[in-house]
Amino acid sequence: MTFVSYAQNFEDVMLWRALKHVQNGFYVDVGAQHPVVDSVSKAFYAYGWRGIHIEPVPEYAELLRKDRPDETVLQIALADTEGTLELNVIPDTGLSTAVDAYAQRHQVERGYERQRIQVPVLTLKSALKFLVGKDVHWLKIDVEGFEERVLNGWDTQVLRPWIMVVEATIPNSPKTDYASWDPILTTADYQFVYFDGLNRFYIAKEHAELAEAFSCPPNVFDDTILDASSHLCRGVIASYQARQEAAAWAQKSDAHAAAIREQELNARLTREQSDHTTSQTRTKWLENEWNAAKAKIDELNHHNHNWRTMANGLNHELQSVYASKSWRITSPLRKIMLATNRGLTLxxxxxxxxxxxxxxxxxxxxxxxxxxxxxxxxxxxxxxxxxxxxxxxxxxxxxxxxxxxxxxxxxxxxxxxxxxxxxxxxxxxxxxxxxxxxxxxxxxxxxxxxxxxxxxxxxxxxxxxxxxxx
Structure with a gap:
């Protein structure tokens, strides 16, 4: 089954290679930070493991409680003495530290702002005393330069995690810084087995058989994929998101253009419908005018026929008069009257x-x-x-x-x-x-x-x- 890695440097891949045979295992994550982003425990939690998270930054402690409601979250810091200490919180990063020198360096080199808060402090022994007699399959310590103080508060005889993972470089630097606390682990019968460039892995001697799992770094045979939250995927994700945004923008532009085109077509359809209605009205009016003109023509033709009939009758009567005997007899008289009228006129x-x-x-x-x-x-x-x-x-x-x-x-x-x-x-x-x-x-x-x-x-x-x- 493909393993989904969330850790920032494949720590979870190495631990899973060694411990995947364990069912419903248990872990302790000191400096747990975010419940998903760069989390070493998230993949194990998905496989049914449970554990304890120690996180002094209030923001991340609350996120852990919401994401892991069935796990224990201790909102404390660890050291070699109990009480309180001033913690330099650098918001939205995993660089919060109790070491003032490191906090000042982050502020100078990277411009990070820091907030000072007071947090309660316990030793590792007192904080995890309820785990006496319980198997802890792995314990990770990532406390930004405070590793030695945390390990000095550990009872090596009571709490014996199978695998210990401890951050071994100066915060936000590839330079190693483990010489002061490495003897604590070796003296407690822990064998160093692997360095991944950021962390040192130790195996309890009573579980020396696990050392073989750390003979090589993560590789293709671990059948691993990265979660989208991994910083190793950020470039790919950014490129994918850029393409998605471009596609969305193009789709939005296409949709906008399609909407404008649709509006234009609807407006054109409305105009054509209006023109069609006007044409129909005009056609109806012309048809009515045509019918009225046709009726008038028929009426005039009828009257014309009547007048023509009457004219033909009158002409027939006139021709009858011209052809009559009386007309021929009175012809000299009409000529005399015509001459008389002309003379009178003159x-x-x-x-x-x-x-x-x-x-x-x-x-x-x-x-x-x-x-x-x-x-x-x-x-x-x-x-x-x-x-x-x-x-x-x-x-x-x-x-x-x-x-x-x-x-x-x-x-x-x-x-x-x-x-x-x-x-x-x-x-x-x-x-x-x-x-x-x-x-x-x-x-x-x-x-x-x-x-x-x-x-x-x-x-x-x-x-x-x-x-x-x-």
Whole structure:
């Protein structure tokens, strides 16, 4: 069965190689730290072993109680005397130590902060006195430079673990530091059998048969895999996590892109559905319009048919009239009536022309006659006596004279009044003359009127000459 290793330097692999034949064994882990990460006991616990954990750091002691509720956790420190001591706690590491020099070095070299706490201290003898007569298959000591003090508090005759594992280097350094406490183990009849670069392994002489298991370091034949918490897997795990994160990010990006695409497609579908609904509405409207237009066309065709039928009937009747005997008999009469109508129309046009011509000629002659009447007092008095009997005619002539500027009116300029009211001076009376007509107007007059107008012009010229001589 494949063995899962949790320890930081394959300590559990070496111990399992030597002790895997033991069922439900027992262990003591001094400086146990985390219940999983870099734990020497975790693999054995999984195989049904149980034991005692000695851990003075409160954080790790609590984690051990939660992860191993069926095991004993002693939250104490070990030394060669009992009482209390000041422990330098370096959080989140396995470097907490009771040696001030090591704590200061960690702070200087690595920038670790330390917290000083007071912890109770027992000897290994007094802390494990209840194990007298019980087999302890392995005991590990990892106390960051305090190993000698711990071993000095051990009763080698009462507590005889089959295998002892003790950290043998200066904390956080490959330099060995075991000369001061190695004699304690050898004197107690323990045989050194293996050094893994960090720890020294010792076998009790009464179990010398286990030494063969430490003849070589961990290898492929130990059928071992590393737990993900092992620091040896951190690079692989980091790479795997990076790939997982990249894949998750790509999946998230793909999902985001897919979501955006889905939103776009949904929006497009909504628009197309709206357009389809609009098209259906438009199509229905056009269909209704088509039906209405078709009905109107049918109605117009029906009316057209009726009108055509009626027109054909009327045309038939007209042709019947044209073909009738009465129409042929009355044909000369219709021609006479047509000629008569044309003659009357022409006569009407000539009369209208003569009336317009007479009107154009009558106005200048009327103006000249009124001027002559005004200029001669006797004629004026006689005209007034006659017009008094015809007030309507008198009013009409007065308005005509005023419009023509022959007599004074409220809207006539003063120079016209001066021109019309010439007084009794004979010279002024001689200045009243008939109007001058243009050549075009004379050409439009009848020959008789032209002769009268010519005679008047001659008489006026003679009068002007006489008035000038006087």
């Amino acid at each position: 006569l009407s046009l000539q009369m209208r022309w003569l009336l317009r011509l007479t009107k154009r000629m009558t106005k200048p002659l009327a103006v000249w006659a009124i001027r002559q009447t005004i200029a001669k007092p006797t004629l004026k008095a006689y005209a007034l006596s006659v017009l008094t009997k015809h007030p309507h005619l008198m009013q009409h002539l007065r308005q005509f004279a005023m419009r023509s500027g022959l007599i004074a009116g409220s809207n006539m300029p003063s120079q016209i009044n001066q021109r019309v009211y010439l007084g009794s001076n004979p010279k002024n009376v001689a200045g009243a003359y008939p109007p001058d007509l243009s050549e075009q107007s004379i050409k439009e007059l009848p020959p008789r009127v032209v002769r009268i107008y010519s005679d008047l012009q001659k008489a006026i010229n003679v009068r002007r000459s006489n008035a000038h001589c006087n």
